[in-house]
Amino acid sequence: MKEILTIDLELCTGCRNCELACSVAHTQSFNPKRSRIQILKDEVRNLIVPMVCLQCEKPLCQEACPNGAIVENEHGILFVKEEICIGCMNCVTACIYGGIAIDPQNKKAVKCDLCNGDPACVKACDYGAISVASIKPEGLHQRRKAVSPAFQTLGIQIEEGQE
Amino acid sequence: MTFPYKGYAGHYLEVDLTKGVVQKKEMEKEWARLYLGGSGVSSKILWERTTAETDPLSPDNVVVVGTGPLTGAMFSPSGRMMFAARGPLTGVWAESHVGGFMGPEIKYAGFDFVIMSGRSKKPVYLFLRDGKAELLDASHLWGQETDTTTKMIREDHKDPSIETAVIGPAGENQVLYSGIIVDFYRAAGRAGLGAVLGSKNMKGIAASGSLGLEAYDMEKYLEANAQEMEKLKDPLWKDSLASLRKYGTTDLVAIINEIGRLPTKNHWTGFYEDADDIGPEIIAEKYRIAQEACHGCAVGCKYIIRVKGGNYPTEPIGGPEYETLMAFGSNCMNNDIESIFHMGKRCDLLGLDTISCGKTISFAMELYEKGIWTKEDTDGLDLTWGNVEAQVELVEKIAKREGVGKILSNGVRKAAEQIGGDAWKYAIHVKGLEASGQDPRAHQSIGLTYATNVRGADHLRSISCIEELGYPKIAGDRFSPEKADAILEIMSPKHKGEVVWDMEDLYALVDSAVICKYATMWPPVFYYDTFVNVIPALTGMEEWGNPKYVRLAGQRISHLRRAFNHRLGVTRKDENLPPRLLSEPMPTGPSKGGLPDLDEMLDEYYEFRGCDRDTGYPKEAKLKELQLDFVVDELKPKGLTR
Secondary structure (H helix, E strand, O other): OOEEEEEOOOOOOOOOHHHHHHHHHHHOOEOHHHOOOEEEEEHHHOEEEEEOOOOOOOOHHHHHOOOOOEEEOOOOOEEEOOOOOOOOOHHHHHOOOOOEEEOOOOOOEEEOOHHHHOOHHHHHOOOOOEEEEEOOHHHHHHHHHHOHHHHHHHOOOOOOOOO | OOOOOOOOOOEEEEEEOOOOEEEEEEOOHHHHHHHOOHHHHHHHHHHHHOOOOOOOOOOOOOEEEEOOOOOOOOOOOOOOEEEEEEOOOOOOEEEEEEOOOHHHHHHHOOOOEEEEEOOOOOOEEEEEEOOEEEEEEOOOOOOOOHHHHHHHHHHHHOOOOOEEEEOOHHHHOOOOOEOEEEOOOEEEOHHHHHHHHHHOOEEEEEEEOOOOEOOOOHHHHHHHHHHHHHHHOOHHHHHHHHHHHHHHHHHHHHHHHHOOOOOEOOOOEOOOOOHHHHOHHHHHHHHEEEEEOOOOOOOOOEEEEEEOOOOOOEEEEEOOOHHHHHHHOHHHOOOOHHHHHHHHHHHHHHOEOHHHHHHHHHHHHHHHHOOOOOOOOOOOOOOOOOOHHHHHHHHHHHHHOOOHHHHHOOHHHHHHHHHOHHHHHHOOEEOOEEOOOOOOOOOHHHHHHHHHOOOOOOHHHOOOOHHHHHOHHHHHHHOOHHHHHHHHOOOOOOOHHHHHHHHHHHHHHHHHHOOOOEOOOEOOOOOHHHHHHHHHHHHOOHHHHOHHHHHHHHHHHHHHHHHHHHHOOOOHHHOOOOHHHHHOOOOOOOOOOOOOOHHHHHHHHHHHHOEOOOOOOEOHHHHHHOOOHHHHHHHHHHOOOO
16 A cells, blocks of 8 residues: 655644654765755745655656656655666656655755655654555545645635545 | 764864955864864864953954754754854853754754854855855845845845844844844844854854765664653653643743742842733743744744734744743833733844843833933833833834943943942843843852853853752752752752752753753753763764763863953952842742852852862862863963962
């Protein structure tokens, strides 16, 4: 069963410990800019927007990759094969959710691979804001509900839609 | 030889503002080994680069911007950094610490320290990115408030991830207690370091970095880190952490008023009848909209408020801490919480220390009450206790150094000297620094802390919460079960010299690591063993795995900072308390009648510190034990050692 990350903005304090944990898990260093999860902040509006791969059913990033570097791992989760990626940024342009980015050091694409089912960010969040959910409708609903405070801050109306 | 230790960025910057030259240098091995970072390394740098003649606001003064090995290294709470210089408000050692995200960003940009000297011809700011540093023109930023400054810098570089530490108009105008503001609403407020930057035409620092930090032994470090986090999660601290997360430091208004230690009416008493109006519950219920945390912090004491309608509406801003509620609230007899939010916000935007600013205003209010000042002295303002409009007006005047604000912008000690007469009686300070939100007449050991703190009357160098909040197990474990009862007796001076000595060295390490007082001071979780546990695994400095070495390092830092002050003329007579806190018994409230036994505590403190009782000067043997021979070389010929 494919899984997704949900981030509850009511609980998120913007401390960025998830970024630190992710960078340690993937780069063996403390380097938030190399993290697969990014916490964007607008202090003036008290807005926190976590950016992480949504694990799309029809992944635009994969489709856009000219080299076939974005492939499934044994858990069925897409990840970037570093040795194949040419850093062309097509995937970054294609993803409309900001879920894939270029690593500032090795200039290759990076995205969340859910740490083989045991995400480092989930364990590192002392506020319990990040959790793993199933890709079933309940999980998708949970994910959307969790980020609704940001929509309220931005004045965006969300309609109950299909999930 | 290359700098061998991990956890550090590995480089520091020499910034000569007069010449406009920035030099990148490799970190000094001995700085890390002997002084760890932050406050410790700053004391070494300032000892070497300033003298007894250095005018704090001249180009000769040196500002150190510091981080520590734990800054940004995923140790909770480690999003911190510090600034140090010879202080313009006090004339002695000045350091101020701040949380947020700037400290880690400086390290990710490749630097552990920045040393600034000289004076720029035109306004500049320092920009750091990925191992590179440059001085950029700040003409367009000069005069701007701190939030606008940060927004403009981000806009200039088209990079919203840039973090900043900047001064506001108050710093530019060299208000002697202007601070440095980080990330919109966090402040390195105390001791006037903003004025030192202002005197150098230095608007601040901006950083964005992707270089990252390594650990010497990542696996071992993460394990040590997890062990320390387990300590924090001990059920013993459940209530403290729950309180910090729900209320932040505002809970202290209620807790401290209950023990009769909440400075009220310019420190006249320690009990404020209207404390509920400015306390935790009303803030949490009516104004608080979100919780916040500094970089990688599991405590999360920061909070965001919004005020709709009324005289002082505001969009989301960082809520005031306990000290701000006390300084503009109880201490000015002001129970209008929305006005306190407003003044806290204005201080952040103007770049003012809320403690010194509030305390200077309460000083002015008392002069007005006593008839020492009349409306002729106050630009026509009615400074009756609790007059909110006058208070708000004074904040603006102080930042601009305008009218009555000119004299008040010098802080209570200098203002009292200028006013003359009995004004000095109402100037509540030590070494020129306005007292923070405690009172030794209700808490003996804080009297010793105020007196001995190298930067003046402030709790953050050695406050003991053990007896304040009551932690019997900690008292027994750290000192001895036999001493625990006396230590826990808040109005007993017994063993308090030892307790404050022990805390001062612990905080010296905390301030050098650089981590937060929350989780070290309150709740008192992390102790010397924490450094023994995490520093070697992170840095590879094996000697830091030896508990005795770690203790001595704390002592070394404490002594070097004290020596810095001795060189400037500080002796036992300056390690004193203002007359009101020393000899006017607490007039009302739960601690009525209380007075500190300062001399008794001071004698014991000097004994433990390795200092002479009569003068407070260090003993030569002690300095040598701490490898501070260079201090002996300089102080001994002047007769400043024993």
